[in-house]
Amino acid sequence: MPDAQDELFKALADPTRRRVLDLLAERGETTVGELVAEFPGLVASGISKHLMALRAAGLVRSTRDGRRQNYRLESEAFASALTPWLAKYEPYWSAALERLRALAECAEGDRKD
Amino acid sequence: MPDAQDELFKALADPTRRRVLDLLAERGETTVGELVAEFPGLVASGISKHLMALRAAGLVRSTRDGRRQNYRLESEAFASALTPWLAKYEPYWSAALERLRALAECAEGDRKD
DNA sequence: GAAATATATTACTACTAGGTAATGTATTGA
DNA sequence: TCAATACATTACCTAGTAGTAATATATTTC
Numbered sequence: 001m002p003d004a005q006d007e008l009f010k011a012l013a014d015p016t017r018r019r020v021l022d023l024l025a026e027r028g029e030t031t032v033g034e035l036v037a038e039f040p041g042l043v044a045s046g047i048s049k050h051l052m053a054l055r056a057a058g059l060v061r062s063t064r065d066g067r068r069q070n071y072r073l074e075s076e077a078f079a080s081a082l083t084p085w086l087a088k089y090e091p092y093w094s095a096a097l098e099r100l101r102a103l104a105e106c107a108e109g110d111r112k113d
Numbered sequence: 114m115p116d117a118q119d120e121l122f123k124a125l126a127d128p129t130r131r132r133v134l135d136l137l138a139e140r141g142e143t144t145v146g147e148l149v150a151e152f153p154g155l156v157a158s159g160i161s162k163h164l165m166a167l168r169a170a171g172l173v174r175s176t177r178d179g180r181r182q183n184y185r186l187e188s189e190a191f192a193s194a195l196t197p198w199l200a201k202y203e204p205y206w207s208a209a210l211e212r213l214r215a216l217a218e219c220a221e222g223d224r225k226d
Numbered sequence: 227g228a229a230a231t232a233t234a235t236t237a238c239t240a241c242t243a244g245g246t247a248a249t250g251t252a253t254t255g256a
Numbered sequence: 257t258c259a260a261t262a263c264a265t266t267a268c269c270t271a272g273t274a275g276t277a278a279t280a281t282a283t284t285t286c
Contacts, residue, residue, distance in 0.1 A: 032233060033233085044234095045234075045235080047233095048233060048235085049235090069234090
């Protein structure tokens, strides 16, 4: 079986898929049609295929709502595949991580939990 | 010109290249020949091509030493391309980030600065 | 139930990218 | 200078993948 990290990075390699993840992060639940509308250069079946790829990598999850399919981020798989990889490089990053942490705390204030 | 994040994720998509980065992170400066020795399934020109790809993505840097080429991580580009991307997903990650931060602090103790 | 909608699936094409082998280019050493 | 070393570059092959169009499957609406 293919490694989870492998799947993750392969999924992230495509700019369209990264953009889809961005949109899902911004909007929370989103239908395929709403996503298609964001990609004038692509046709519905293309987006659907990307969503299948993201689902195979465990990065998204979906629930039916009538004839629509609502997609959302699967944040656990996302974080759990990426974190150990990031950790390996931690020594090379202290400064960047500090900035990230600062951002995290800043955002913490903005959100209601 | 292709986006830096695009280059980054494309570079990270290949498992051989990720392994090369791992090795460079572990060993610091490493020659091409030493890297080749770690990949029994690959031939020297293949590794060289991967190194060129990593260099194009700004992830590694090299200096000549006679007829050898010493490669090392270019941690700045690495962190600066990845951090803003990570930041976008920060809300989806608080827990994982906390673990990462803990790791960072733990490693902090181990290293002498 | 027929038409329309929303998404998934399949078949196909074109391009990309990883791999090797062969060649090129410095550099070291005899 | 000639051979060997270390790496880069090129040409080529092949496999994988992003894209489309066409088809299939539910689901809603008329």
